[in-house]
Amino acid sequence: MSPPEVAAPAARERLVLERIAARRARPALFRDARIGLAHGAGGKASRDLVEGLFLPAFDSEALRQLDDAGRVHVDGLRLALSTDTFVVRPLQFPGGSIGTLAVHGTLNDLAVTGARPLALTASFVLEEGLEAAVLETEVSTMAAAARAAGVELVAGDTKVVERGRADGMYVCTTGLGRVDRRAHTSPRRLEPGDRILLTGPLGRHGIAVLLARGEFELDAEVASDTRPLWPAVDALLEAAGGRLHAARDATRGGLGSVLNELATASGVGIVVRERDLPADPVVAGACEILGIDPLYVANEGQLAAFVAPDRADAALAALRAIPGFSEAADVGEVVAGPPGLVQMDTAFGGRRVVDLLVGDPLPRIC
Numbered sequence: 001m002s003p004p005e006v007a008a009p010a011a012r013e014r015l016v017l018e019r020i021a022a023r024r025a026r027p028a029l030f031r032d033a034r035i036g037l038a039h040g041a042g043g044k045a046s047r048d049l050v051e052g053l054f055l056p057a058f059d060s061e062a063l064r065q066l067d068d069a070g071r072v073h074v075d076g077l078r079l080a081l082s083t084d085t086f087v088v089r090p091l092q093f094p095g096g097s098i099g100t101l102a103v104h105g106t107l108n109d110l111a112v113t114g115a116r117p118l119a120l121t122a123s124f125v126l127e128e129g130l131e132a133a134v135l136e137t138e139v140s141t142m143a144a145a146a147r148a149a150g151v152e153l154v155a156g157d158t159k160v161v162e163r164g165r166a167d168g169m170y171v172c173t174t175g176l177g178r179v180d181r182r183a184h185t186s187p188r189r190l191e192p193g194d195r196i197l198l199t200g201p202l203g204r205h206g207i208a209v210l211l212a213r214g215e216f217e218l219d220a221e222v223a224s225d226t227r228p229l230w231p232a233v234d235a236l237l238e239a240a241g242g243r244l245h246a247a248r249d250a251t252r253g254g255l256g257s258v259l260n261e262l263a264t265a266s267g268v269g270i271v272v273r274e275r276d277l278p279a280d281p282v283v284a285g286a287c288e289i290l291g292i293d294p295l296y297v298a299n300e301g302q303l304a305a306f307v308a309p310d311r312a313d314a315a316l317a318a319l320r321a322i323p324g325f326s327e328a329a330d331v332g333e334v335v336a337g338p339p340g341l342v343q344m345d346t347a348f349g350g351r352r353v354v355d356l357l358v359g360d361p362l363p364r365i366c
């Protein structure tokens, strides 16, 4: 009688990874009795809500793409539409405010789908008692940000709710863009061999907002990275054209969530190299003290681009040539599998799984 088979370590690891991949591939289900903060955090709970409730109900070809903006084709014109609501607390923080986020956030969701932003709308939910000076500041901030991005604000709405029913103000913006002729991106277009380019250091926005709340006695100066990303996408398209397979801004949920979403959408694996991730030493220090993984911290001015290997060097050089993007780096690679699984080669050697979080370590940051 032969002894029972014992899997070798490498085979065992493969088995575990395949089980994780199989679990990931299950369809999302929304079964919670009540909404929690995690449903808005961009992780597993958000995925269950979007794919388990909204998607089946509002089912459309554009929604099914699970991209940052929906494509709308009108008489041969390729348009893109995106909407986002901003509930950041506090309203102002180093490097930005709810107004800058409301403009950049929506324009960036258009940009990463390859759409040049054209027009914006803005809806305000204001709380009774909000100081007029605060509103005036945010309105002029938004006007300046839109002008700087070459976009007109063409419609708006205002509602006021009773004192105590909103934290000063919430802003919802909707953006319309025209999909660039050179763009053929999709979350489903990742291919083994694609290189992953990241535009800059992770975590500045989330940590800047967290510190601005004053809940931690940390003496660190961190400014949000909020900025328009169309110049980066424009440069990537110029350098790589249709070889730019996908791009996504690493906002809520951070780079870790973005990589998981795209690996799942494309049915491929991803390996990132920790030592190649551009880092802000102050953010890294704050994350370490607070026990937060910068991979999951929100950014408002960084994107990850997935470029075919033959155009990756040219795309990286083009990115680095844009003012403010000199820290762009090649941080990883798309691999065949296991499908949906993101792994990181750590700075200490060894490889670990970068999982999709259930919630967010930092709620209300955008």
Ligand code: MG
Binding pocket: 068, 108, 109, 248, 249, 251
């Ligand atoms: Mg986005």
